[in-house]
Amino acid sequence: MKERDDILKRKVQKVEVVPPEELAKLDEIIDRYEGRPSYLIPALKDAQEMFGYLPMEVQRKLASGLNIPSSHVYGVVTFYSFFTIEPRGRHTLRLCLGTACYVKGSKDILDIIVKEVGINVGETSEDGRFSLEAVRCLGACGLAPVMLIGEDTHGNMDPKDTTKILEGYQ
Amino acid sequence: MVTLTIDGVEVSVERGSSILEAAQKAGIGIPTLCHDKRLIAYGACRLCMVEVTARGRTRTMPACFNPARDGMEVATQSPKLTESRRKQLMLLLRSHPLLCPSCDACGDCQLQNLVHEFEILELPFSRETRHFHVDNASHFIRFNMNLCIKCGMCVRICDEIQGENELSFVERGMECEVSTDFGRPLNCEFCGQCATICPVGAISSKWLVGTGREFELKKTNTVCAFCSLGCSLTLGEKAKKVVYVTAPADSPNEGNLCVKGRYGWPYVYSEERLSKPLIRKNGSLQEVDWNEALSFVADRFKNIKAGSGGQSLAALGSDRLTNEEAYVFNRFVRTVLETPHLDRAAGFTYRGLTDGVEPMLGYPAGTNSIREIRDSKVILLVGADLTETHPVAKNEVIVATARHRARVIVIDAIQTKLTYRPGMHLATSPGSEYLILNAMLKWVLDEGRFDKTALALRADGLDELAASLEAYTADKVAELTGVPAALITQAAEEYVNAPTATIVLTQGMNRIGFNVEIAQAAVNLALVTGRIGKSSCGVHIFGEKANSQGAIDMGLGPELLPGFLRISDEASRAKFEKAWDDALPATAGLSAREILSGDGGIKGLYVIAENPVDTYPDRATVQKSLSDLEFLVVQDMFLTSTAKMAHAVLPVASFMEKTGTFTSAERLVQRLHPTFRSPSVKTDLEIFVALAAVMGKPSMTYSGPEQVMNEIAGLVDTYAGISYDRLAEGPIPWPCVDSEDPGKPVLYEGGFPRGKAQLAPAPNPAALAVDDLPFYLVSGILKFHSGSFSQWSPSLMEVCPDGLAEMHRNDLKALDLKEGDTVRLSTGDGASIQLNVSWSRRALQGTVIVPEHSSQVKLNTLLSWAKPVVKVRVEKV
């Protein structure tokens, strides 16, 4: 059994600590949605706007405030890629890995990001500058390969330009 | 009813049944991987697809959640269906590791069985590997999410049946797994329901890991010996040792168990279990063989009897004895010890409740079966913290509220978990629950919300009752209890308006006094509103121990003979004098309270499977009176605090090692079946018979429990039709009057034994006399422990080692206490105990909840017959 455990290692969740006075700000959101468990997603969205991400304390407090089991809150948070448990970088890179973009070289862009920025999909760089997400078709296949940085769209990208484009975002 | 044909077989089922249920009724198997009859249909696995022809059109659909309709023609087998099932299975195998040789579920895996049945020999695509690690961090339960087939049954049973909501699907796609939030270890009821329902080995009970596989285990069905719900268990035995416990799906408990039933049994193999008799020699207890022990006990009893008469002996039976043992013990005490002083120490709360009920309705027992609770629209929980005391009955409340829109009315000094279900909480001080029930009834009478004519035909005493309730206005009771009057009337209104409404009383209140009053108030309310003798209504009374009911049925009380007969009644006595061929004492004996007070002139005491030193009120008095005895014999599996004081300790067989019957809280008489028993272990029954022989009554002999049951059936009317042959077919709820009688799950449907029921007038409402101290002491029960007994179970001690004082957050703050601080609780009389505090959601402001089970905490130091409701001071030490 021991061996099996050792072979299969799960990545450990990093947990940030939110100070209690910060956490108190959640009360406003809880008041807004109290007694309406079907409004969990809007409540999580508001909380993420407030904190930038949804760490354990925030999820637990929302769960008990809205009277929703914390395992279910966590289930929802981890299901939607929109929600994040770890703080995001200042700029979110959304790289399309849909068929059209993939064929046209987005895999190469990904490789460059992994090498240059040092982050993989779902991760945030240590300096807090970038977070990387992979998406499946942005509906802009005509512009393939496509990457969104924050609100900006970069289409028809040549993988070689990746580093230069990223330099524009500090 | 709707009628349809399935594979050419015509079958009629109730409207609303699924096609799957109809097929099962017709005896046709349809493969399933995400279906369980306890759960709401889910439709995830698509293995149950069938071809349905209706109105000339044929469609394929899942049988588990499509309703059966009139005239449907269903085909469960066809080449197309086989192909689709094979495809589904192959897709599952795509990422399911094929490590069957090392999997603990091997042989008990529905996926494995189906892959075998559908002969899947190769996969047409390459496989994917998931990389979850095996999670051993939780008590009892292990997760290996690589094996998960996403049937959702674990999540659903935890939500829909347990109401714990501990599990959820997290992440997406290949990363998707069943987990808690942030993958923390379980912090739940540890019922293990998720592990048993998992069709594969993704969630499993740790103990089975490496110990044995399903097909290697010898199975024995028996009855749980912890609480009074009488859940059926299947014991899995390997190499003469039980290694696994589960529940048969077709049992009254439908396969559900709580943590004690499923994981609490290792006390049987505890190292501390006594294996040899002990007798006190030169001041210390020493191991001796059985012959020496029995003659020692016999001689000492005989000496005391010769010197000062049978009257100077007394006996305390137990709610843990089987019916047969309790019956024989009764005979032993009355005819061999020749004393009338027979009682039980632990069952006083249950006795109080049933004493309240018997004169009113006829039988000293709850009126309805447990499974009816799920169809009640209003469930009135009076001091009934079912989550902790009777977890499997709590599941019924979860189903009722979640699926059938029932509401719960909780009258309790504890913020129980069920107060979070839809309904209301009337938070009252301990001991005042009956005031609220009476105020509710007063409102019903005043508003005329009952059928006067129907009531007059069924029950006497309405006028006296109405007169006695004069003072119970909602306002007055609000003033006495602090519960708002509006809430009391609202509770009354909801109870009256509901088409079906149930009242649940439990020993969960577990304190002295007011039990008769509570039972009377509950029965009055149910009778007046026509809720007696109807299904999904009535008054449930749940005792603490496995045979709380049977102990009463078998007459373990100072004034009782088996069958609720009174020893003072000439004809009843004559009946048993004839059967037992002996004279019986003509008067009621001393009660447990009198026996343990030390004032009864008792010199020799025989205690069976009870531990009054740790559980009986007035601890100091109990200790004193026991140490003053000339001779104390304790018959138990363990060296309890009481046994330590004894002159002789006789070790006994556990419930897993004996035959007999228990009678559950729903009056179900059920058979115990033994697993392996080492020849040196004796059952209580064997000890009673052997002692009788040594004490010169060899006529009191029985070949075994079956012969005892036959004798009981001949003498006790409610058991008249019960025999081991019939019990082999399944449990029977008493009263069962002859060998054809199936028994009665609902009492009083056809009327009352005495023709009419009797309403009981209420006592004057008065404020409770309590000391002027800040906190109410509430004796609490925890789901991991039932009485002090479970403390011998290493598994239960692992999850719940310490007895903690639970307090409200604000109270802790006010007293400047932190979690884990040690506090002293002291009463007005100066008695005190010390223990650690913890913050708890259950505790209301102004209360301290202390577990009654713990022999370390010694709660009974603070309890006293003189003061049924205790207030305490809390200080940091």
Ligand code: SF4
């Ligand atoms: S053990 Fe019981 S309460 Fe705990 S997660 Fe499993 S089903 Fe839920």
Ligand code: SF4
């Ligand atoms: S863990 Fe078991 S019960 Fe739960 S979803 Fe997976 S296969 Fe089904």
Ligand code: SF4
């Ligand atoms: S509810 Fe009672 S009878 Fe059922 S398993 Fe638990 S302790 Fe045993």
Ligand code: FES
């Ligand atoms: S595949 Fe990238 S936008 Fe459609």
Ligand code: FES
């Ligand atoms: S059993 Fe019907 S879909 Fe799984």
